[in-house]
Amino acid sequence: MTVRVLVADDEALLRMAFTTILGVQPDLAPVGEAADGAEAVRLTRELRPDVVLMDVRMPGTDGIEATRQIVRLAPRSRVLLLTTFDLDEYAFAGLAAGAAGFLLKNTRPEELLAAVRNVAAGEGALSPRITRRLLDDFRPHLPTRDTAERHARLALLSAREREVLVEVGHGRSNAEIAAALHLAEATVKSHLGRVLHKLALRDRVQAVVFAHACHLVHPH
Numbered sequence: 079m080t081v082r083v084l085v086a087d088d089e090a091l092l093r094m095a096f097t098t099i100l101g102v103q104p105d106l107a108p109v110g111e112a113a114d115g116a117e118a119v120r121l122t123r124e125l126r127p128d129v130v131l132m133d134v135r136m137p138g139t140d141g142i143e144a145t146r147q148i149v150r151l152a153p154r155s156r157v158l159l160l161t162t163f164d165l166d167e168y169a170f171a172g173l174a175a176g177a178a179g180f181l182l183k184n185t186r187p188e189e190l191l192a193a194v195r196n197v198a199a200g201e202g203a204l205s206p207r208i209t210r211r212l213l214d215d216f217r218p219h220l221p222t223r224d225t226a227e228r229h230a231r232l233a234l235l236s237a238r239e240r241e242v243l244v245e246v247g248h249g250r251s252n253a254e255i256a257a258a259l260h261l262a263e264a265t266v267k268s269h270l271g272r273v274l275h276k277l278a279l280r281d282r283v284q285a286v287v288f289a290h291a292c293h294l295v296h297p298h
Contacts, residue, residue: 081198082109084127086118086144087160088136092183096131099187106194115144122152128198134161134172142172149176156281158197178281200281228292234276240294242269246282247289 083106085096090113097108109125112118115132116139122130130148134141145157156178173180178197181190235243238259245255252270256263270282279285289295 080105080107081129081194082107082125082127083194084108084110084112084118084121084125084130084155086112086115086130086136086141087133088113089133092133096190099190100131100194103191106191115139115141115147118144119147119151122148122155126152127155129194130155130157131194132157132159132177134159142175145172145177146175156197156200158193173283173287176280178283180283228288231277232292235273239269239273239276242266243273243277243285243289244294246270246273246285247295249286 083100085093085100085108087093087096093111093113097111100106100108109127110121112121114136118130118132118141119139121127132141132145136144139147141159145159148155148157157172157176158179158181159172159177160181160183162183179193181193185193232240241259242255245258250258252263252266255261256266259266261269270285273279274281274285277285277288279288
């Protein structure tokens with residue numbers, strides 16, 4: 079299956095660079111470019127890409143608001159945020175708005191390509207380092223309401239599913255979780271699917287936030 083990607087960045091050279099990197103991959107196809115968030119929303123509704131590679135900081139409608147609108151208007155298109163700094167002040171807001179991943183602009187091409195594929199496959203894209211630093215920094219601002227409701231949902235998980243959720247909360251990939259828990263990677267993926275279903279979560283990123291909000295994962 080070919081993954082269709084829309085690139086949104088206010089810098090023309092960066093859009094061209096990302097489009098070039100994506101375009102030479104046999105399983106990835108850049109389908110459009112947007113210079114700001116409003117154009118990204120419009121093109122997403124028109125083109126229905128699988129992944130939107132979205133810059134956080136853009137003039138007019140920024141990447142955060144664009145992500146929020148895309149999640150509402152075109153939920154099948156998943157947003158992968160890009161920013162210059164690993165503790166960008168808008169990063170958590172973007173993830174809270176529904177982005178499926180968060181990457182730095184200086185990420186190596188092979189990591190960018192892997193992230194696009196992971197997001198398209200529903201796995202999300204957050205490196206362990208960024209996950210820890212971002213969520214540890216924003217932990218005081220995580221929502222505290224509905225604590226009882228969150229823990230009621232948590233009680234629906236089996237012991238193994240809870241272990242998988244904790245590992246996801248640490249930002250570990252399916253392969254890393256499989257090694258840590260001595261499971262097959264396919265088994266981890268199945269467990270994670272059940273975790274998302276039972277907790278009524280959209281994707282891996284929401285699972286990370288949920289694990290931190292329930293204090294299953296503690297600051298480093």
